[in-house]
Amino acid sequence: MKALVQDRYGSSEVLHLRDIDVPRVGENDVLLRVHAAALHMGDWHLMTGLPYLVRLGFGLRGPKIAVRGMDVAGRVEAVGKGVTEFQPGDEVFGVCDGALAEYACARKDKLLRKPSNLTFEQAAAVPTSASTALQALRDSGGLQPGQKVLIIGAGGGVGLFAVQLARALGAHVTGVCSTTKVDWVRSLGADDVIDYTRQDFTALAQRYDLILDTAGNRPLSLLRRALTPQGTLVLVGGEEGGRWFGGNERQLQALALSPFVSHKLRGLLALARKEDLAFLKELIEAGKLMPVIDKTFPLREGREAVHYLEGGRTRGKVVVTNDVAAAS
Numbered sequence: 001m002k003a004l005v006q007d008r009y010g011s012s013e014v015l016h017l018r019d020i021d022v023p024r025v026g027e028n029d030v031l032l033r034v035h036a037a038a039l040h041m042g043d044w045h046l047m048t049g050l051p052y053l054v055r056l057g058f059g060l061r062g063p064k065i066a067v068r069g070m071d072v073a074g075r076v077e078a079v080g081k082g083v084t085e086f087q088p089g090d091e092v093f094g095v096c097d098g099a100l101a102e103y104a105c106a107r108k109d110k111l112l113r114k115p116s117n118l119t120f121e122q123a124a125a126v127p128t129s130a131s132t133a134l135q136a137l138r139d140s141g142g143l144q145p146g147q148k149v150l151i152i153g154a155g156g157g158v159g160l161f162a163v164q165l166a167r168a169l170g171a172h173v174t175g176v177c178s179t180t181k182v183d184w185v186r187s188l189g190a191d192d193v194i195d196y197t198r199q200d201f202t203a204l205a206q207r208y209d210l211i212l213d214t215a216g217n218r219p220l221s222l223l224r225r226a227l228t229p230q231g232t233l234v235l236v237g238g239e240e241g242g243r244w245f246g247g248n249e250r251q252l253q254a255l256a257l258s259p260f261v262s263h264k265l266r267g268l269l270a271l272a273r274k275e276d277l278a279f280l281k282e283l284i285e286a287g288k289l290m291p292v293i294d295k296t297f298p299l300r301e302g303r304e305a306v307h308y309l310e311g312g313r314t315r316g317k318v319v320v321t322n323d324v325a326a327a328s
């Protein structure tokens with residue numbers, strides 16, 4: 001099968017379309033015929049091996065898993081002996097290893113049947129970014145109906161889901177994004193939108209019960225100024241940088257400071273959980289949550305897709321479709 005393979009860490013130049021073996025199906029695995037894979041910053045971290053801490057888990061000299069891509073949607077091709085809940089032909093979505101390929105293997109507990117109202121491309125765009133938004137708002141943030149939430153990076157892959165989810169959970173939502181995304185973020189359901197190129201929200205009078213920070217590198221002291229006295233700050237991500245910590249220094253500071261202040265300051269390590277995927281699927285089928293795709297690339301141009309993501313200015317998710325069979 002064709003797959004986008006890397007032998008060493010580096011920029012998108014290290015990715016090459018090559019013929020490799022179809023993955024072997026383990027007892028609790030599902031082999032998928034990939035229809036679409038969606039990219040996120042986690043793919044970039046594994047491709048570059050940055051920050052270096054990534055390499056401790058994923059391979060010191062080069063990535064142990066050579067094919068990138070985690071978020072996937074496709075048709076079940078085969079199942080392991082221990083899999084009873086899926087059968088060949090089922091349309092599924094979820095998280096796997098090596099989604100940038102014609103076939104990929106996923107653990108049965110990382111997959112679900114595809115939402116009936118989504119295409120494969122849309123379904124692939126959901127798992128990691130939407131789960132991250134959900135876990136940040138509901139689990140780390142403890143969001144309650146009626147609360148005021150500020151989403152920094154509302155125009156990003158995580159942010160676009162966070163805006164919709166916060167609304168669905170009954171919050172009053174303010175999104176922070178750049179000028180060209182203001183109307184779009186409002187159309188996602190934000191009650192208010194702040195253009196960070198024109199206004200500094202930390203200098204305004206408004207206070208928020210919950211701030212979700214997915215972008216930029218604002219110091220904790222500034223972010224805390226915008227919180228209510230008992231408010232919660234969840235640091236999801238931000239400006240990438242620093243070869244060792246990758247810009248996660250603020251998460252470490254938050255951990256150290258939180259016990260000594262009235263605010264709850266939290267980092268986040270999002271996990272792929274089937275029950276969260278099921279929750280998201282329900283909202284999607286109820287019309288309360290929709291993925292947004294910025295651009296779709298064929299697998300043959302997967303390298304360009306990663307390069308496009310690296311630019312950091314997407315308006316929705318970047319999706320790679322499996323075009324190889326059709327073209328060969």
Ligand SMILES: NC(=O)c1ccc[n+]([C@@H]2O[C@H](COP(=O)([O-])OP(=O)(O)OC[C@H]3O[C@@H](n4cnc5c(N)ncnc54)[C@H](OP(=O)(O)O)[C@@H]3O)[C@@H](O)[C@H]2O)c1
Nearest residue numbers: 041132153155156157158177178215216237238268269270
């Ligand atoms: N903790 C976890 O488990 C976890 C899970 C997933 C992702 N993450 C991290 O979360 C972060 C966001 O991921 P993503 O997929 O949403 O990335 P993304 O799609 O690149 O979105 C980030 C957005 O931030 C906006 N932005 C850039 N500078 C900004 C600033 N100074 N203030 C406000 N907004 C700004 C950009 O939009 P504009 O055009 O509006 O500037 C961009 O669209 C990344 O750092 C990622 O690594 C963490």
